[in-house]
Amino acid sequence: MVRHDLAMIVRTSGAAMNDSSDASTLGQSAYARLRQMILAGALPAGTRLQEQALAERLGVSRTPVREAIGRLHAEGLVARPSGGAPVVHRITVSEVMEILHVRRLLECDAARQAALAPHLPVEGLLELRSVFRGFCEGERPTPEEHIAFDDRLHRLIAQTCGSNLLSELIETLKLKTRMFDKGSIPERFEPGCREHIEIIDAVLARDGDRAAAAMHVHLEGARAGIIAHLSRLF
Secondary structure, three states: OHHHHHHHHHHHHHHHHHHHHHHHHHHHHHHHHHHHHHHHOOOOOOOEOOHHHHHHHHOOOHHHHHHHHHHHHHHOOEEOOOOOOOEEOOOOHHHHHHHHHHHHHHHHHHHHHHHOOOOOOHHHHHHHHHHHHHHHHOOOOOHHHHHHHHHHHHHHHHHHOOOHHHHHHHHHHHHHHHHHHOOOOHHHHHHHHHHHHHHHHHHHOOOHHHHHHHHHHHHHHHHHHHHHHHHHHO
16 A cells, blocks of 8 residues: 555656646747747737737747746846736837947956956867858858857857856847847948957957957947948938
């Protein structure tokens, strides 16, 4: 009888763990898909995020959608107007200029620290250098591919500093920048790739001042690109 009860407990516990794991997987999947839809513009700024409609669209229940919206709100990608449904956050011009200013402060320092870090991710940096060189000399990648490698470089430099907080701040601010420009300012493609190569070369040379200066040029270029893009629209 005791053995039977113990077996029942084990089976019940295992089922509970599996249910919890499945719920976690669904929540992560819903979060990743909604996040990508926001960044790609499939859910434009100002879109009301209704749990039931999104659950049906994603083929899940409302619970993982609710959890995903909560995470996106914490990241600043979703806003919660007083008394209303959550909406995709609308990044203003003044806000993106402020974001780029703060990014410049953080990421220039991150590049300087990365260049002086005890252990450099040399292989990762060389791989990214090769990728950006290929982008400049060969066929252009898709915007999604370019964005992925751009993110990877900025994330690698931030992580090399050894500060989790700095990495998280940079990641969040970079997300908000992309929400504004959608990574689609074509004239910034080649200059951006060459600027990335200069950042990598400076870090590999362990020249902190050069790395910080290269990052400054890169982020100023992004800022100028957004302003030029806006001037054509208006």
